[in-house]
Amino acid sequence: MRNEQQNKKYIYTYVHHVDEFDLCRMEMRAFFNLDSEANFIISHVDVEPSRSPFIEDRLEVLYEENSLDNIKKLLKHFIVDAKTYKVVCLNTFDIGNTKKIAQPERRVIERELGLLIEGEPDLDHPEVVFGLLLLDGRWYFGVHSKSESIWRKHLHKPYSYSTALSTRVARAVANIAVPQPQNIRAIDPCCGIGTVIIEALSMGMTIEGRDLNHFVCQGSRENIAYFGLQGNITLGPISEVTEHYDVAIIDLPYNLFTHSTREDQFDIVKHARRIADKVVIVTIETIDDLITDAGLVIVDRCIAKKQRFLRQILLCN
Template identity: 55%
Template sequence: MIKQTISSYLYTYAWQTNEQELCRLEMRALFGFDVVSNILLASKKVEPSRSPFMRSRLDVLFEAENIAEIAHFAQNLVLGELTFKVLCLNKSDLGDMKKIQQNERHQVEREIGLCIQAEPDLTNPEVVFGLVWHDNRWYFGYYVEGEAIWFKHQQKPEMYSTALSTRVARAVANIAIPNPAGVRAIDPCCGIGTVLVEALSMNMDIVGRDINPLVVKGSRINIAHFGLQGEVLKGDIAQMTESYDVAIIDLPYNLFTHISVDSQFTIIKSARRIAKRVILVTIETIDSMVNEAGFEIIDRCVVTKGTFKRQVLVCE
């Protein structure tokens, strides 16, 4: 890649209405703040393929109030033998900015492209530059498109009717482990491994565990199906002695299982013992139970699907 100074990063987002709260919770985990709009400017670099909501990242090289300044900057780019393409990303509404019509987008793409001293390639370029009109300024830089890896994980050999969707599971993994380096995680009620698959595909250090031998087997099959490597053991969370930095727990539901309130409380108390930080997913309001176990809920959101609601609680 060409050596240039990156000043900031501009991320574009898309979400379903029922998952906007989850998207913003993930933003807060990854960046330390959130935005209501579908475009976010930050100093932190995150791979767009990590998030199920992130569509692209622009590694900003230059910003200006008008396109002429961008064109002048582009004249000084040195690409050598590399081919390139310029894309205007305003093909839909971004924040308060309405989309730019196709003919106008192509016009600014050509204007900037003609200034770059290299060979253009609109089909298979080696470098893709992005151009965004946002908050009354033009932003120009390297364009990185996100890949919907979570979508590939939807079709598993082993399925479970009450499992989280892959989109929700991937976001929950990011909320639990925003900065994976040096973090040891566990999913002690892992079921068929939906969260494990998403976390392992992002190179997170996570292990699985479940009291049910059938779902343990299913989890192992799903992990192997996607070419991932991860440990899944059979066992009760109440009997665990090893500690972790974070635990992710999709609580068993009274609606679908015979688990009692006491059993749920045992899971939460055990999580308090084995992990410094816990992300709980629940279909019930369990604030008093969480507080009684010694946790403080520091952030939260609700994810809906029809009339079905899940709460995601960040507990420390």
Template identity: 55%
Template sequence: MTKTQVSSYVYTYTWQIDEAELCKLEMRSLFGFDVASNLLISPEKIEPSRSPFIRSRLDVLHEADDIAAISHFAQGLELGEATFKVLCLNTVDLGDTKKIRQDERHQVEREIALTMHAEPDLKNPDIVLGVVLNNNRWYFGHLVESEAIWLKHQQKPEMYSTALSTRVARAVANIAIPNPVDVRAIDPCCGIGTVLVEALSMGMDIVGSDINPLVVKGSRTNIAHFGLHGEVVKGDIAQITESYDVAIIDMPYNLFTHISIDQQFSIIKEARRIAKRVVLVTIETIDDMVHDAGFEIKDRCIVRKGTFERQVLVCE
């Protein structure tokens, strides 16, 4: 395919209502802003499979007010020997733009494809091109569809009833580490490694520790099960001597973890000592403790599952 400069990226989203706030917080972390709709346009290039909410990314090569202009641009693309297909992404309402009927979508796809000097292949194309209508403007380019990697991590050899879901864990890792380059992270209360698995699968530089030797062993087992490599050690957060760019802490709780308010505060204070930035996940309101430890809450959201709520706090 000829090298044509990408002007922007169009991301399509889908989320469950209980995770709407989490999705918006992840948007703000990755892109610096959020949108109310399920379509986001940004100059930032994010791998769509990173997010549990992104459905696809369109690498925009051209935009225009009508399909004729898009078709004219597509006619000039040189794909060489590569086969292709064109997909119209308006299969659902996208923001204020209503869903386009199937027959109309196919007409749009055909109109573009018929102008192109290459071999179409609807089943196994070498290149997938996408086109989408948003607010009366058409966007056309290379389509990258998301792979639900987090879904493959749901069934682990070692399970923990109160662990975060893989979707939430993946979003939390993105919120904590939006740009993984040269970022060192730690999960000092890692449990059976739900966050570690998601972060490591995205190539993040993260280590784990936990005071419980059984869950440390379980975390190592889960990481190895998915062919990942990461360090997990037994130890209390107070014993950590290294410094990190960010820490992710799902505050310990359940019937078998009788953690006191003083112990909670101790974890947050130690997190302040070892990391510049901390993302806390908690089932209780701990704002006062966070502030008393010297943090400022920069952003936050609530994740719901039925009547059960978790708070996600971004602290610096």
């Protein structure tokens, strides 16, 4: 990473259901190598906010001051490269210990700052959006990026089954497995109808899928094509995989159509270790002993909840 990128500061705000707290924090650790109990994180790491199902906003900080007046003074000399812009205040909900700013006050602040900037404001279709954020008594101004819930577009597939991962969980699992996609090759050798594959491909990850069931493979291919994505899905067991990958994502089979014994599970985990340097395992059963016996070490973990249904997400090296 270049020095100028390392010197940048980003503030990410988060929104998630209480049942997603554990999964959200594990994804946060994967992205930023740290996490926060609060609903925001400050980092020098640049993550496209739409990658996460939990990130709400990203602010690339340009100025930070102890008072709004000081921000205003700086904006009098601020030069906008884009033809049009607008300013939004991001305090639309409680962030950490900082209470929400009421809408009328936000609108006044946005208008005051917008008038200070030299350029052409455009509230409907601006080329750039600037954000203002009050956090723990300090004001931050910068370039704002709003997260788009891309995973919602993948909810309705031509083929699906009830026990498959939700698109939100699948997207977070893909991010935990591949937080930085550049030059990373991944495989999902028990891909089912392609829920993880679709999320990974939509984020630009290089990933292949595989499954034992011919009809499931065909369904996965059609699901991928339905969303205009391109991915390779092959038929066969993980034991026949000869190539090596940086990461393997394993959602262990557990539904009525693909019941697996503990011996089957151990065989899958053992081969996952053989074909990949890092393995992310999704399981409804505790299989720590199988992972240890296969020569893997669990380096991070969480519980993904869906009402009373619990899944363990295990990151292994």
